[in-house]
Amino acid sequence: MHHQLECPKTLHWGVGLVRPVLVLNSTYEPVNVCSTNRAIVLLLKGKAETVEAGAHLIRSERAALATPSVIRLNYYVRLPRAEGRRLSRRAILARDGFRCQYCGSTHHLTIDHIVPRSRGGLTSWDNVITCCAACNVRKGACLPSEVGMKPSRRPRPPAPGDFVLASHKVVPEAWLPYLPYAVA
Ligand SMILES: [Zn+2]
Numbered sequence: 001m002h003h004q005l006e007c008p009k010t011l012h013w014g015v016g017l018v019r020p021v022l023v024l025n026s027t028y029e030p031v032n033v034c035s036t037n038r039a040i041v042l043l044l045k046g047k048a049e050t051v052e053a054g055a056h057l058i059r060s061e062r063a064a065l066a067t068p069s070v071i072r073l074n075y076y077v078r079l080p081r082a083e084g085r086r087l088s089r090r091a092i093l094a095r096d097g098f099r100c101q102y103c104g105s106t107h108h109l110t111i112d113h114i115v116p117r118s119r120g121g122l123t124s125w126d127n128v129i130t131c132c133a134a135c136n137v138r139k140g141a142c143l144p145s146e147v148g149m150k151p152s153r154r155p156r157p158p159a160p161g162d163f164v165l166a167s168h169k170v171v172p173e174a175w176l177p178y179l180p181y182a183v184a
Pocket of ligand 1: 100101102103104105131132133134135136
């Protein structure tokens with residue numbers, strides 16, 4: 001049986017309940033982001049549990065519930081394969097931790113095709129990496145090996161958390177432990 005929840009005067013529906021909530025799979029991997037309102041529905045239906053509480057409290061006559069900041073589903077959601085998801089600049093930057101994959105710089109970031117397009121390189125998750133402007137100039141239309149450069153790790157399709165990072169400019173602190181490459 002579920003309690004009928006009422007919103008106390010201290011909680012502003014327009015602000016508190018549309019706050020984004022990070023949704024984790026049963027495996028603790030990020031799935032997506034939903035509104036507080038939607039998260040509370042999942043909690044009350046017993047489909048999710050709160051992992052990190054938010055700042056507000058919602059009260060009914062018989063129960064009080066902290067608004068969540070991170071929830072975890074009680075069941076496993078199969079996610080779309082990242083390989084098939086649209087390539088975007090921000091998703092590439094998020095995947096690479098917002099760092100140049102050649103020198104580690106966090107400034108003037110661009111996207112580099114490891115195998116240059118002029119030499120048949122594809123715009124695919126395994127051929128594009130984050131690269132600072134200086135490294136991009138140095139590498140030019142060469143292969144990294146031809147100019148003594150080497151990406152710090154092999155590019156991979158982004159993890160679901162990378163898409164969360166890519167779509168949110170400001171990420172709540174409570175989310176950071178669940179987003180592997182998040183930079184504060
Ligand atoms: Zn660089």
